[in-house]
Amino acid sequence: MQLKKSITDMENHNNFKVSRRNFLQKSGQLIVGFNLLNFLKLDNIKKNSSVKPDKKNIIDSWIMLDSEGLLTVLTGKMELGQGIKTALMQIAAEELDMGMDKVKIVIADTSRTQDERYTAGSASIEGSGKAIRNAAAEARKYLLTLAEKKFETTAENLFVENGKVISKINQQTVSYQELIHGKRFEIEVTGKAPVKSPKDYRLIGKPVPRKDLAFMAAAQSYYVQDLRFPDMVHARVLRPPTYSAKLLSFPKSEVLALPGVLKVVVNGSFVAAITTEEYQSIKALNRMKQLAKWESPLISPLQRDLYQDILSNTSSSETVEETGNVEQGVAADSKIHEAVYKRPYQIHGSIGPSCAIGLWEKNQLIVWSHSQGVYPLRKTLSDLLKIPEENIRTIGVPGAGCYGHNGADDVAADAALLAMQMEGKHVRVQWMREDEHTWEPFGSAMVFKLKGSLDGTGRINSWYTELWSDTHSSRPGGKAGHFIAARDLEKPFDFQTGGFSGGSHRNSVPLYNVKNRKVVLHNFKGPLRTSxxxxxxxxxxxxxxxxxxxxxxxxxxxxxxxxxxxxxxxxxxxxxxxxxxxxxxxxxxxxxxxxxxxxxxxxxxxxxxxxxxxxxxxxxxxxxxxxxxxxxxxxxxxxxxxxxxxxxxxxxxxxxxxxxxxxxxxxxxxxxxxxxxxxxxxxxxxxxxxxxxxxxxxxxxxxxxxxxxxxxxxxxxxxxxxxxxxxxxxxxxxxxxxxxxxxxx
Structure with missing residues (x-):
């Protein structure tokens, strides 16, 4: 079965101007809201336009229990192949004493889930997992309070098994859904509801199977690359030969004459063909490559000169850490060692090249994307297209490979731009392997100079690190210039770097006990795009x-x-x-x-x-x-x-x-x-x-x-x-x- 049914069944995509709170009030009986802000201190949470005014400074997340006893977990985190969906469902099921067969999850949808910024392999369980645990614990506490009243007893005389509260006195049972009997309850999580003791765990710590792996292993439709809609059209974008290249001439009519070509879009140096069938778009792309004439500035420095250029062209420097006196420590020691290490630019290498689908209809834009941050993507699309965020919905669908900021956001921008040219049509943009390898943001080249000294006992007395790096953070965060397409438009958007983030010096400070220690970061701007x-x-x-x-x-x-x-x-x-x-x-x-x-x-x-x-x-x-x-x-x-x-x-x-x-x-x-x-x-x-x-x-x-x-x-x-x-x-x-x-x- 193709993904189109499961996606459209989620919600009618023509009617999504609704707050998450209203959506959940209409679709679930038990709603538990909780504040993620304390659990996402590193995520720089910003105002979310769909949250009610009294909630504007927090992020709400919910779990839902419906009339059939099914639990739905909603998370703003994205499934990247790390198994976060299964793990988050385990946490909720554990706290509520429910079976995994009664739990489902909705991920990363700006009309249904909270803004949790970006999904990273090192933060999802710490942030979203802790919040979901607290919400589920609060829900359990409330449900047990209802059961106490029903059975006229205290919680000590009750236990829960697979979503049913059972009396220890007379073995009477009542299900969660019977306790709430169709009513909706909104409960604010206090953070004081007791969570389960590890000695009582049934699910946490266990190798609960991931259902999504079966789809992957059987090569069934699962990824955004597999997503299909009725009457969907296809597009390919002609990228410039290199960064900052400008289109000089392009015979648009010749491409329009090709079989299946519905429209050729030329906006400055942004060029694309939209076709009826996918292979037609590939043939159109090949023809566009032959016809387009470009003015292409040369890249500098050349690869053979890269590391020397990095060392010679520092844009700014900062001391990451300084403890003791490295210079005095080195001078006092007889054994001194120095070394230089180098790391080249590297590609994400996603197995499936980036893909996205856009739909512009009735003044509303929907984009299906494997972005790691559907809310930042929405904000940046708003800046690109100059339409309000509330008129844009971004829906996360897993992609075939991720590993960081690859081409997912860029291809989403391509799909949005082209969807605006084909109102009422789902426009699918699929990057080619060459696009992915050439235009995605790379991992930065880096150089390290390390110097250390040993005291008379053979212990490290002094440690000095100098490192050089380009930015590790140019994700879309609201400024359209972070999309490569935005820089090629007739009215281009300037690229504004995300800054030389802490990611550059991440793990540069030794965990080892060293008396004298200093780490210095030198920032540089290299010839290739990085993130x-x-x-x-x-x-x-x-x-x-x-x-x-x-x-x-x-x-x-x-x-x-x-x-x-x-x-x-x-x-x-x-x-x-x-x-x-x-x-x-x-x-x-x-x-x-x-x-x-x-x-x-x-x-x-x-x-x-x-x-x-x-x-x-x-x-x-x-x-x-x-x-x-x-x-x-x-x-x-x-x-x-x-x-x-x-x-x-x-x-x-x-x-x-x-x-x-x-x-x-x-x-x-x-x-x-x-x-x-x-x-x-x-x-x-x-x-x-x-x-x-x-x-x-x-x-x-x-x-x-x-x-x-x-x-x-x-x-x-x-x-x-x-x-x-x-x-x-x-x-x-x-x-x-x-x-x-x-x-x-």
Whole structure:
């Protein structure tokens, strides 16, 4: 079955000018509103136009219980393949003592769910999960109060089983829906309702299966790329040859004459063809490429000069942290070590190129998108189109690959612009592989200079990091210039960067106990477009930091594991490392042509603890190596869904291995050249290492973000394993065999 029925069944798309509160009052019996603001302190929550005036400074979210006893959870978070839908349903079902078969969820829809800004792999359970837990606990408390009155007893004499309240005295039962008997109750969550004790959990911590995986495995319609509507039309956008290129001439009539072409849109340098069938749009695009004439400025600096240019053209600098006196510390020590590490531009590499559908009808715009933030997308579309936000509805539909700010928002802008040209028609815009690889925002290239010194006992006395990075945050946040199409219009919108965010220096501060420490961030503006790639700056920061720790351990003549433990005071940090080496083993016997490396980090120095061991084998004759196994140990606090954390961690290790071993954007003065999988290779199935994840569950602790914990440590562990096997230290990603000094092997 195609997705069109499930989407349109959600709500009549021609009548959505209704507040979330009114929608829920009309469609559910029990409504529980709660404030997410306290749980989303990092999300910079802004006013939501659809919230009533008395609620304008908070974010409301709801759970609904209908007359049939079904529970609906509504969340503004987006399903990105991380299994957030299942985990959030587990939390609600646990607190209300309901079966998973009686729970469903609605995600990321500006007419139905609250504004939770962006979905990130490290924040959804911490924010939305905690809020849903509190709301469900408040609902349970209220329902038990109703049952007390009905049975003329106290809560101590009642228990709940699968949505039914049962009297311990006479075994009388009453269902949740019978207790509310068709009436609507609006309850404000106080935050004081008791949540379940971990010892009473039935669902939390268990590997509850994800229903969506069955759709993926069976190749059934699931993604926005699969979405179809009756009489839908198709479009392709002709992108310029490079950034800032201007259209000089374009024979519009020749493209209009092609079979199936309904309209050709030319607005400044924004060019697109809308056709009846999809393949017709592809043929139209190919013809447009042949016909268009451009003025294309050259890209500078060239790739060979990139790292030197980064070091030479700092736009601003800031001290991230300074403790003690690094200069005096270094001067007092006899063992000093310095190293430089480099990370290239990297692509998100979504398996399915970005896609969106737009519908402009009766002065209302609907956009179906796999954006990570449907509310920021709506706000930015409002600025682009100059129509009120309340006239725009953005609906989140999962996409085939995400990993951060890829092309999802840009293609949504394409669909919106073209839908305005075809009133009453669903306009589907599908990017091509070349579009995705060339025009999405990349992960920034980065350079790191690290300097450290050891005291007489072999402990780190001083640590100095300088890092250079472009922005890791240019997501749409209300300014249309964040869309690439907006910059090409006849009346273009200027691009205003999201600023050099904390994402640049994420995890740059060592968690290790070092007396003298200083970290300095240098911002630069590079030649390519950048934004959030999974874990932002943490990936490269940890690669540099944990490689450097290994190098200091070598200089101190100490085992890398023991060296780390000597510098840690956080007991959870130490346990995640010792758990890893106790279960996975550690350098018990030196094997020929074999290497083991490990690395550790606490993501953002505040979320999940993760340690990983990489195993590599080398072939000195062929001068190659292969990563054969990655074993990770993770402490994400309270586990909601054990399979979810294991899958996220395993996937993170594999993706990080691909980044580390193979991936870099190639470009020249004429633009990005990494347009296909052939010139931007990722790990193939036969190259993927075995993975094992050791899960440390702490049900008594708050859940921590786990989605991005594996990225940086994996990169460093591989580099450290290569050094162990070859004696050759590689400090520039990708870690390719040609960078190894094979004469040492």
């Amino acid at each position: 959030a790639l999974r874990s932002l700056g943490a990936y490269a920061n940890i690669f540099a930091l944990e490689s450097f720790v290994d190098e200091l351990a070598e200089k101190a003549g100490k085992d890398p594991v023991q060296f780390r433990l000597e510098h840690l005071t956080d007991e959870r940090a130490k346990e995640v490392i010792t758990t890893l080496v106790n279960k996975a083993g550690w350098r018990k016997n030196k094997k020929k042509n074999f290497g083991e490396g490990m690395a550790f980090a606490q993501y953002k120095n505040a979320a999940s603890y993760f340690a990983v061991k990489a195993e590599v084998i080398i072939d000195p004759v062929k001068k190659t190596f292969k990563v054969t196994k990655l074993t990770g140990s993770i402490d994400a606090g309270q586990t909601i869904n054990s399979d979810g954390i294991i899958n996220q961690t395993s996937g993170g290790m594999i993706q990080a291995a691909s980044w580390t071993l193979l991936e870099q954007v190639l470009y020249n003065e004429k633009g990005v050249q990494s347009k296909t999988w052939e010139n931007y290779p990722i790990l193939r199935f036969e190259e993927v290492p075995d993975t094992e994840v050791i899960l440390i569950d702490r049900p008594e602790k708050p859940p921590l973000g786990a989605g991005e914990a594996a990225q940086g440590p994996t990169a460093a562990a591989i580099a450290n394993a290569i050094f162990h096997a070859t004696g050759s230290r590689i400090r520039e990603i990708p870690l390719t065999p040609d960078k190894i000094n094979w004469d040492k092997v």
